[in-house]
Amino acid sequence: MIFKRIFCVLAVYQCLLVVVFAQKVTLKETSSGIDFVIGNQSVLTYQTAVADVPEGVKKDFAKSGFIHPLKSPSGQTLTRIQPKDHYHHYGIWGPWTRATISGREVDFWNLGDQKGRVDFSHVLSKKEAGGAAELNVRQNHIDLKAPESERIAIAEDLRIKVKPADKGRYMVDYTTTIETDIPGGILLDDYRYGGGIGFRATERWGTDNSTILTADGDTRKTADGTNTKWIIVQGQTDDPSGKSGILFLSHNTNKSHPEPLRVWPENNYNGIGNVFIEFTPIRHDSWELLPNQRYTLKYRMIVFDGEMTAEEANAYWSAFVK
Secondary structure (H helix, E strand, O other): OHHHHHHHHHHHHHHHHHHHHHHHHHEEEEEOEEEEEOOOOEEEEOOOOOOOOOOOHHHOOOOOOOOEEOOOEEEEEEOOOOOOOOOOOEEEOEHHHHHEEEEEOOOOHHHHHEEEEEEEEEEEEEEOOOOOOEEEEEEEEEEOOOOOEEEEEEEEEEEEEEEEHHHOOOOEEEEEEEOOOOOOOEEEEOOOOOOEEEEEEEOOOOOOOEEEOOOOOOOOOOOOOEEEEEEEEEEEEOOOOOEEEEEEEOOOOOOOEEEEEEEEOOOOHHHHOOOOOOOOOOOOOOEEEEEOOOOEEEEEEEEEOOOOOHHHHHHHHHHHHO
16 A cells, blocks of 8 residues: 555656656757747747748748747647738738938838848857746848948847746747947837737638737727737637637836737738737837947737636736836
């Protein structure tokens, strides 16, 4: 009987060790990017290689430096790149749309206009510790039409950190720090798109099978242009629960916090594959970047299967900013 009890205790202990080990986050390099892996499952990929475009599409739309795929804990892909309606949409990313540089307008967002772009440059550091994994990379915002020759207008250090959360969920810290050395600085013009963190959702989500909720109770019908501290985007997937989603949190130190939102209307593209949201700090006010000063924006994503309540979202935000 004693040996049986000891065996049971050891069996439970081994099971707990397996669970703990399975929740450890590791990094894996591939030919196209760097994967964040929980257990044996890749949940997020940062793309270091240039993603080619479909046949017949302008090569200007090919780029690197974005997150895709991002998957739910059960493996449901929640991001999308290069949709036919917007070939410049890349999963989770955040170029600035209208920037004034030496009196010229430069657009880093609309790649087809060939004015500017943002690409991966190099890895700054990689870390695996405490069950979490962290990647720091340099992304270059390139002014393609500068009078002398194309040049780096903004240097961006992007930090992506992934660690397990409660209830089988996981969290992603997305911290972007930007700097320019251009004399006279840069003015990031106020516009409804640009900067922050943007999310183009899976093509499966549309008006009829996904929902949006903000901290202030706005839904997809009313959220566009409002300011808020968090937004939940969730929709139908093949998870056994039937749903998966992402909670996006804006830190209270961010510019224009509570931060303005861009949310596509329900009738875009006949309600099919039309989910796009973005925290846009320059939506209502321009932002002056002075030379050789660093500016930081902090976001956190909680990725989940099933549903998330407003009460849970508030608790996650409080933990993020404390």
